[in-house]
Amino acid sequence: MKQDHTKNIQGIVLDWAGTIVDFGSLAPMGAFVELFARHQLTISIAEARVPMGLPKIDHIAALAQMPAIAEQWQNLKGRPFSHTDAEELLTEFEPMSAQAALDRCTFIPGFMAAYHALKAQGLAFATTTGYTRTIMTPLIEIAHAQGFTPALVVCCDDVARSRPDPMGMWACLEAMGLQGQAAQVIKVDDTAPGLAEGLAAGAWTVGVAISGNALGWTHEAWLQASPQDQAHARTSAGALLLSAGAHEVIDSVADLPDAIARIEQRIAQGETP
Structure with missing residues (x-):
């Protein structure tokens, strides 16, 4: 045209x-909450929404840097969250997010x-x-x-x-x-x-x-x-x-x-x- x-x-x-x-x-929110829950970390839908729009690896890193979540990670792992952690979580997140996105692709x-x-x-x-x-x-x-x-x-x-x-x-x-x-x-x-x-x-x-x-x-x-x-x-x-x-x-x-x-x-x- x-x-x-x-x-x-x-x-x-x-x-x-x-x-x-x-x-x-809504698709990304449930996937983020589930992803962190798999690692015994509690995040809310409201927290999951804050970095929305960023590339997903940056979104994961931004969530992990929130004080309440960073404290949970430190207590569980005995160390701060790292870029390698973000990469590993992204690998885990992608198939979860792909399914959630398909479920809400209308x-x-x-x-x-x-x-x-x-x-x-x-x-x-x-x-x-x-x-x-x-x-x-x-x-x-x-x-x-x-x-x-x-x-x-x-x-x-x-x-x-x-x-x-x-x-x-x-x-x-x-x-x-x-x-x-x-x-x-x-x-x-x-x-x-x-x-x-x-x-x-x-x-x-x-x-x-x-x-x-x-x-x-x-x-x-x-x-x-x-x-x-x-x-x-x-x-x-x-x-x-x-x-x-x-x-x-x-x-x-x-x-x-x-x-x-x-x-x-x-x-x-x-x-x-």
């Missing part, structure tokens, strides 16, 4: 869990409609993720079979420096034919590290508040919540994403066309990312 050069935005780089699949970004409601509409307008698509290639391979195959065919999927272990470094974004720009045109690209993500890689590349950023890690609810819980609870959740999750540098915040990727329209207006008024 030929790109529409009457528009400024020419490409979209999407995150995966919490952004286009796995409403609530697209976010409204995503495919938005994707097809934007693709028909000539926008290019690529993706990055904090998941490893091992975890992502079956998910990519399922997504392709359902009609989602981005120009590139950059996994955290595909690049020398993953999030928040912009290397993954640079690879996406090249794959979309938009090298050096980051200001014509939007990064869509539900986590601070994921938004940071977009900002580091010089792209616009859109945070997804309701479907992602910032809130962490299932789709059913969201639909069943009262209007007051929904409003409070939207405000608190949105504030987290805005503080992480999001230029725009939406409920879910289903609302991406509206965010693009607002960014086009900002560009017309002379704004840059």
Whole structure:
């Protein structure tokens, strides 16, 4: 599809869990809690969420550095947590996480409609993720079979420096034919590290508040919540994403066309990312 050069935005780089699949970004949480429990370490879902968006080995290391968890490790092992420990836990984590990701690989409601509409307008698509290639391979195959065919999927272990470094974004720009045109690209993500890689590349950023890690609810819980609870959740999750540098915040990727329209207006008024 030929790109529409009457528009400024020419490409979209999407995150995966919490952004286009796995409403609530729940798959990684259970896997992290189970991983540490196997080693007699107690972590909460709230603790597991804090480093979300980082490459998984960095996520494991960040959890192990939290004071309460670091103390548990020291007491059990008689030594501080090391990079070798992180590598060993990642090896254990990957098959657990891969299964959890497969169990929650359904697209976010409204995503495919938005994707097809934007693709028909000539926008290019690529993706990055904090998941490893091992975890992502079956998910990519399922997504392709359902009609989602981005120009590139950059996994955290595909690049020398993953999030928040912009290397993954640079690879996406090249794959979309938009090298050096980051200001014509939007990064869509539900986590601070994921938004940071977009900002580091010089792209616009859109945070997804309701479907992602910032809130962490299932789709059913969201639909069943009262209007007051929904409003409070939207405000608190949105504030987290805005503080992480999001230029725009939406409920879910289903609302991406509206965010693009607002960014086009900002560009017309002379704004840059």
